[in-house]
Amino acid sequence: MNEYDSNRIYDLTSAIGFKKTDIKKDADCFVLNTCHIREKATEKVYDEIGRVKKDFKNLKKPLVIVSGCVAQAESGEMIKREPYIDMVIGPQSYHKIGDLIFNYQRKKQKINETEFDVIGKFDYLQKISNSQNKISSYITIQEGCDKFCHFCVVPYTRGPEYSRPFEQIINEAHTLVSNGAKEIILLGQNVNAYNFYKNNKNYKLSSLINELNNIKNLKRIRFTTSHPKDMTEDLINCYKDCEKLMPFLHLPIQSGSNKVLKSMNRKHHREDYMSIIKKLKNINKDIKISSDFIVGYPGETEKDFNDTIELIKKVGFINSYSFIFSPRPGTPANEKKLNNTEESEKRLRKLQNILENFQLENNKIYLQQYCEVLIENKLDNQEKYFGRTKFMTPVIFESENCKPGELVNVKITTFNQKNLFGFHKANKEKAA
Ligand code: SF4
Numbered sequence: 001m002n003e004y005d006s007n008r009i010y011d012l013t014s015a016i017g018f019k020k021t022d023i024k025k026d027a028d029c030f031v032l033n034t035c036h037i038r039e040k041a042t043e044k045v046y047d048e049i050g051r052v053k054k055d056f057k058n059l060k061k062p063l064v065i066v067s068g069c070v071a072q073a074e075s076g077e078m079i080k081r082e083p084y085i086d087m088v089i090g091p092q093s094y095h096k097i098g099d100l101i102f103n104y105q106r107k108k109q110k111i112n113e114t115e116f117d118v119i120g121k122f123d124y125l126q127k128i129s130n131s132q133n134k135i136s137s138y139i140t141i142q143e144g145c146d147k148f149c150h151f152c153v154v155p156y157t158r159g160p161e162y163s164r165p166f167e168q169i170i171n172e173a174h175t176l177v178s179n180g181a182k183e184i185i186l187l188g189q190n191v192n193a194y195n196f197y198k199n200n201k202n203y204k205l206s207s208l209i210n211e212l213n214n215i216k217n218l219k220r221i222r223f224t225t226s227h228p229k230d231m232t233e234d235l236i237n238c239y240k241d242c243e244k245l246m247p248f249l250h251l252p253i254q255s256g257s258n259k260v261l262k263s264m265n266r267k268h269h270r271e272d273y274m275s276i277i278k279k280l281k282n283i284n285k286d287i288k289i290s291s292d293f294i295v296g297y298p299g300e301t302e303k304d305f306n307d308t309i310e311l312i313k314k315v316g317f318i319n320s321y322s323f324i325f326s327p328r329p330g331t332p333a334n335e336k337k338l339n340n341t342e343e344s345e346k347r348l349r350k351l352q353n354i355l356e357n358f359q360l361e362n363n364k365i366y367l368q369q370y371c372e373v374l375i376e377n378k379l380d381n382q383e384k385y386f387g388r389t390k391f392m393t394p395v396i397f398e399s400e401n402c403k404p405g406e407l408v409n410v411k412i413t414t415f416n417q418k419n420l421f422g423f424h425k426a427n428k429e430k431a432a
Contacts, residue, residue, distance in 0.1 A: 087104060228272055395421070399423065
């Protein structure tokens with residue numbers, strides 16, 4: 001989502017005359033668009049500003065803006081701690097960046113803009129054309145979260161759940177497809193909680209997918225990140241009805257233990273999760289799943305951990321994110337007693353080994369097979385291309401006659417844990 005926001009910030013600032021530069025010292029304005037999910041996010045922002053300060057020691061001071069979730073969480077404190085910062089702008093206020101820059105240039109007063117103005121944001125953004133021209137392009141359809149998992153900062157930094165108007169999203173999708181996009185990834189902190197009402201009609205994520213499925217030059221549709229609680233039947237049925245929806249789902253579970261899920265306030269049980277997987281596999285037995293795991297959550301016992309391992313083995317995730325629990329200030333889990341670090345590290349290693357093996361085994365399946373790949377770009381200075389399979393696996397391959405945006409069948413000749421490698425020749429083989 002930060003990549004989407006950064007692109008939109010670029011569209012907004014270019015509307016008032018700014019241009020991107022790759023030469024750091026040429027910049028007269030820095031925007032640090034920040035994420036608060038990872039550990040030590042705040043300190044990393046101050047480190048980066050320290051580097052800008054050093055580079056501009058003998059030069060005219062640039063305008064320094066911190067936007068995104070760190071700006072939201074830290075607010076005016078950032079300007080107090082680091083006076084080199086001129087402005088902090090929260091993720092729901094960045095549409096105002098043009099006016100804020102003009103105000104700052106006129107009055108030279110520091111600005112702290114961290115209101116939750118998500119409706120105003122998307123109303124404003126629809127007037128500024130989305131200039132993204134990537135083969136695989138993002139559209140934010142939903143923001144914020146009402147779930148309040150006890151470990152997570154999102155409800156505090158992005159605010160309550162908000163769904164963008166249906167037509168606004170479809171119009172943006174048409175713009176991106178006419179810019180050259182062949183794949184659209186619908187984004188939201190709780191993307192499958194998308195819920196928009198107009199004229200007594202209720203539009204859900206499934207309505208969006210069905211509508212996108214009709215866009216002629218669009219080849220692939222994906223969405224992320226979903227919550228198990230919102231995996232409704234209509235959405236599951238899209239995997240049957242919409243051929244452009246890719247057979248791959250990222251569905252975070254966090255833990256395989258019901259006791260830990262309750263303590264995390266996840267609002268679902270492992271049985272709910274397994275029932276979703278079963279329904280999806282009934283529709284398409286080849287559908288593949290990835291997930292997120294938190295290891296060593298306060299109170300996690302060996303048995304709880306083994307429940308997670310057992311669930312991983314049952315589902316056979318093809319690639320997943322896993323971390324040791326780390327407390328975030330302001331969240332309920334921040335108050336809990338931490339588990340033993342050594343034990344958590346040992347558990348994480350075990351869990352990651354199992355996940356990595358599944359990933360390797362999954363990649364091995366493609367050896368000497370043909371895979372359908374959407375080409376995203378040509379690699380710099382090489383006769384090689386980069387693309388992804390239907391299941392998001394990266395593929396690097398040689399070809400003499402293809403171009404970005406095409407769907408091609410690539411013969412896989414080798415692989416590692418994360419990537420497949422091969423070559424493409426015009427052929428009639430059927431791809432996986
Ligand atoms: S559902 Fe996701 S975004 Fe919402 S609080 Fe839980 S982890 Fe955070």
